[in-house]
Amino acid sequence: MKLGLMVNTPELAQRLEHALEPLHDIHWVAQDETQALRLCRDMPPELLLLQLGTADRVAFSQRVMNEAPCPLLLLDLATELHTEWAFNALGHGALDVVHLPELANGSAFNPALLLRKIQNIAWLATPPQPVTQRATRTSAKRACLIAIGASAGGPATLNQLLRELPKDLDAAVVLVQHLDDKFSAGMAEWLARESTLPVRLVQAGEIPQTGVVLLAGRNEHLTVSRRGDLQYSLKPDAQIYRPSIDIFFQSIAEQWRGDAIGVLLTGMGRDGADGLKAMRERGFATITQDQSSSVVWGMPKAAVAIDAAAEVLPLDRIANRLAELCRWMAVKRNS
Known part of the structure; x- marks a missing residue:
């Protein structure tokens, strides 16, 4: 270069x-x-x-x-x-x-x-291998999981989004941000100072909890298992970034047995686009940030290009939409 x-x-x-x-x-x-x-x-x-x-x-x-x-x-x-x-x-x-x-x-x-x-x-611009068609959804057995991926422009964007989420959000939130792990603990503390919800780093083996925001905190991929717990892994090592947003989203599409929402925010390249599409094919709700509010409209653009996003929204509307979807899913689960 x-x-x-x-x-x-x-x-x-x-x-x-x-x-x-x-x-x-x-x-x-x-x-x-x-x-x-x-x-x-x-x-x-x-x-x-x-x-x-x-x-x-x-x-x-x-x-x-x-x-x-x-x-x-x-x-x-x-x-x-x-x-x-x-x-x-x-x-x-x-x-x-x-x-x-x-x-x-x-x-x-x-x-x-x-x-x-x-x-x-x-x-960054090199596309990963295409994903295969996913199985149909199983019935919901857990509370809703909101999975959010971000890269360039992500910290400030996540800060705004978390400030706007309601304190009674009926969902667990997991963030994957492209960032060296030396900065992860500081980012979690920084986000927690203004967030309406508690924010901390993911600990291997824990299950996402309603009303808690977890941030991937290692230079390893984050995945969710069929049991519902979060795990770190160095594999696959062919991915450019660890943690990879695609790997996390795809694990949700393959393993998560409750309701889920995938959100892809500002960032360069296309990490997360194929994973978001896998989530949509599984029947999960999917959202990308629009061009006007993105610092870098690379990852969301890639998701839009392959029809991975059910909704394309400006940043200042995403928190309200997430809250609406969570309320609707809660009613559906309890009916």
Whole structure:
């Protein structure tokens, strides 16, 4: 890939160039925001690596996405995670964030994680294998499960959605967000501060609970078993992202024995589209975010293209629609 670099010192740029140049072309290195913005316009990189470090860098990420859009990977090089800055920048459209304190403190630097993140972004548009037709639905035996997937732009979008869900929501909620697991606990705490519902990380083996929001918290796939419990797995390893939204949605289509709703939100690429279609084919309700309210209308667009979504809604209508569907399903279960 042709990479743009914007880091705080020439030494950091040199270390990154040394690690990346065998596989990637360092298109340019910017010394300040004005130069970086001009280069994004005049010599667009296939990916811009931007070092976090101040709130101004978060604002700059928004300027890049508004004025010279290009794929953006955040580098958090501080010893302590800049979780809130990272989530805000991801909300503006950055694709991912990687925590590499050893790059800045002079320690031995293993570039494998960074190279994997870059490769994931390069592969984002590659469609996964098509899903097969699913079996017909079994009768509902559990409360409703709302499964939500998001990627670029997801943290801020999820924050708004959870704020708008009612406190008496008659459903369990499970979130799969493309995010390095180092940031997962911080994201759960960040979401919980404003959510109407409690938010915490998924623990392997637990069963989703009504009125509780669970966030996938490992660099592993999340699945639901026929028993209804949540499990982590490294397989299949061919998927670009762990956790994969497709893998989670498909496990619900194959294993979940109650009511379910699949929701696919903002994100680049097409992860989640085939899984959402599998859920719809099983008879579950499916919703995607519309283009006007999406930070990146990639994953929802892919779902719309294959008729995976029964409804395409702006973000500010999704929470109310979920509550309506849950009430209707509760009446149906109790009738």
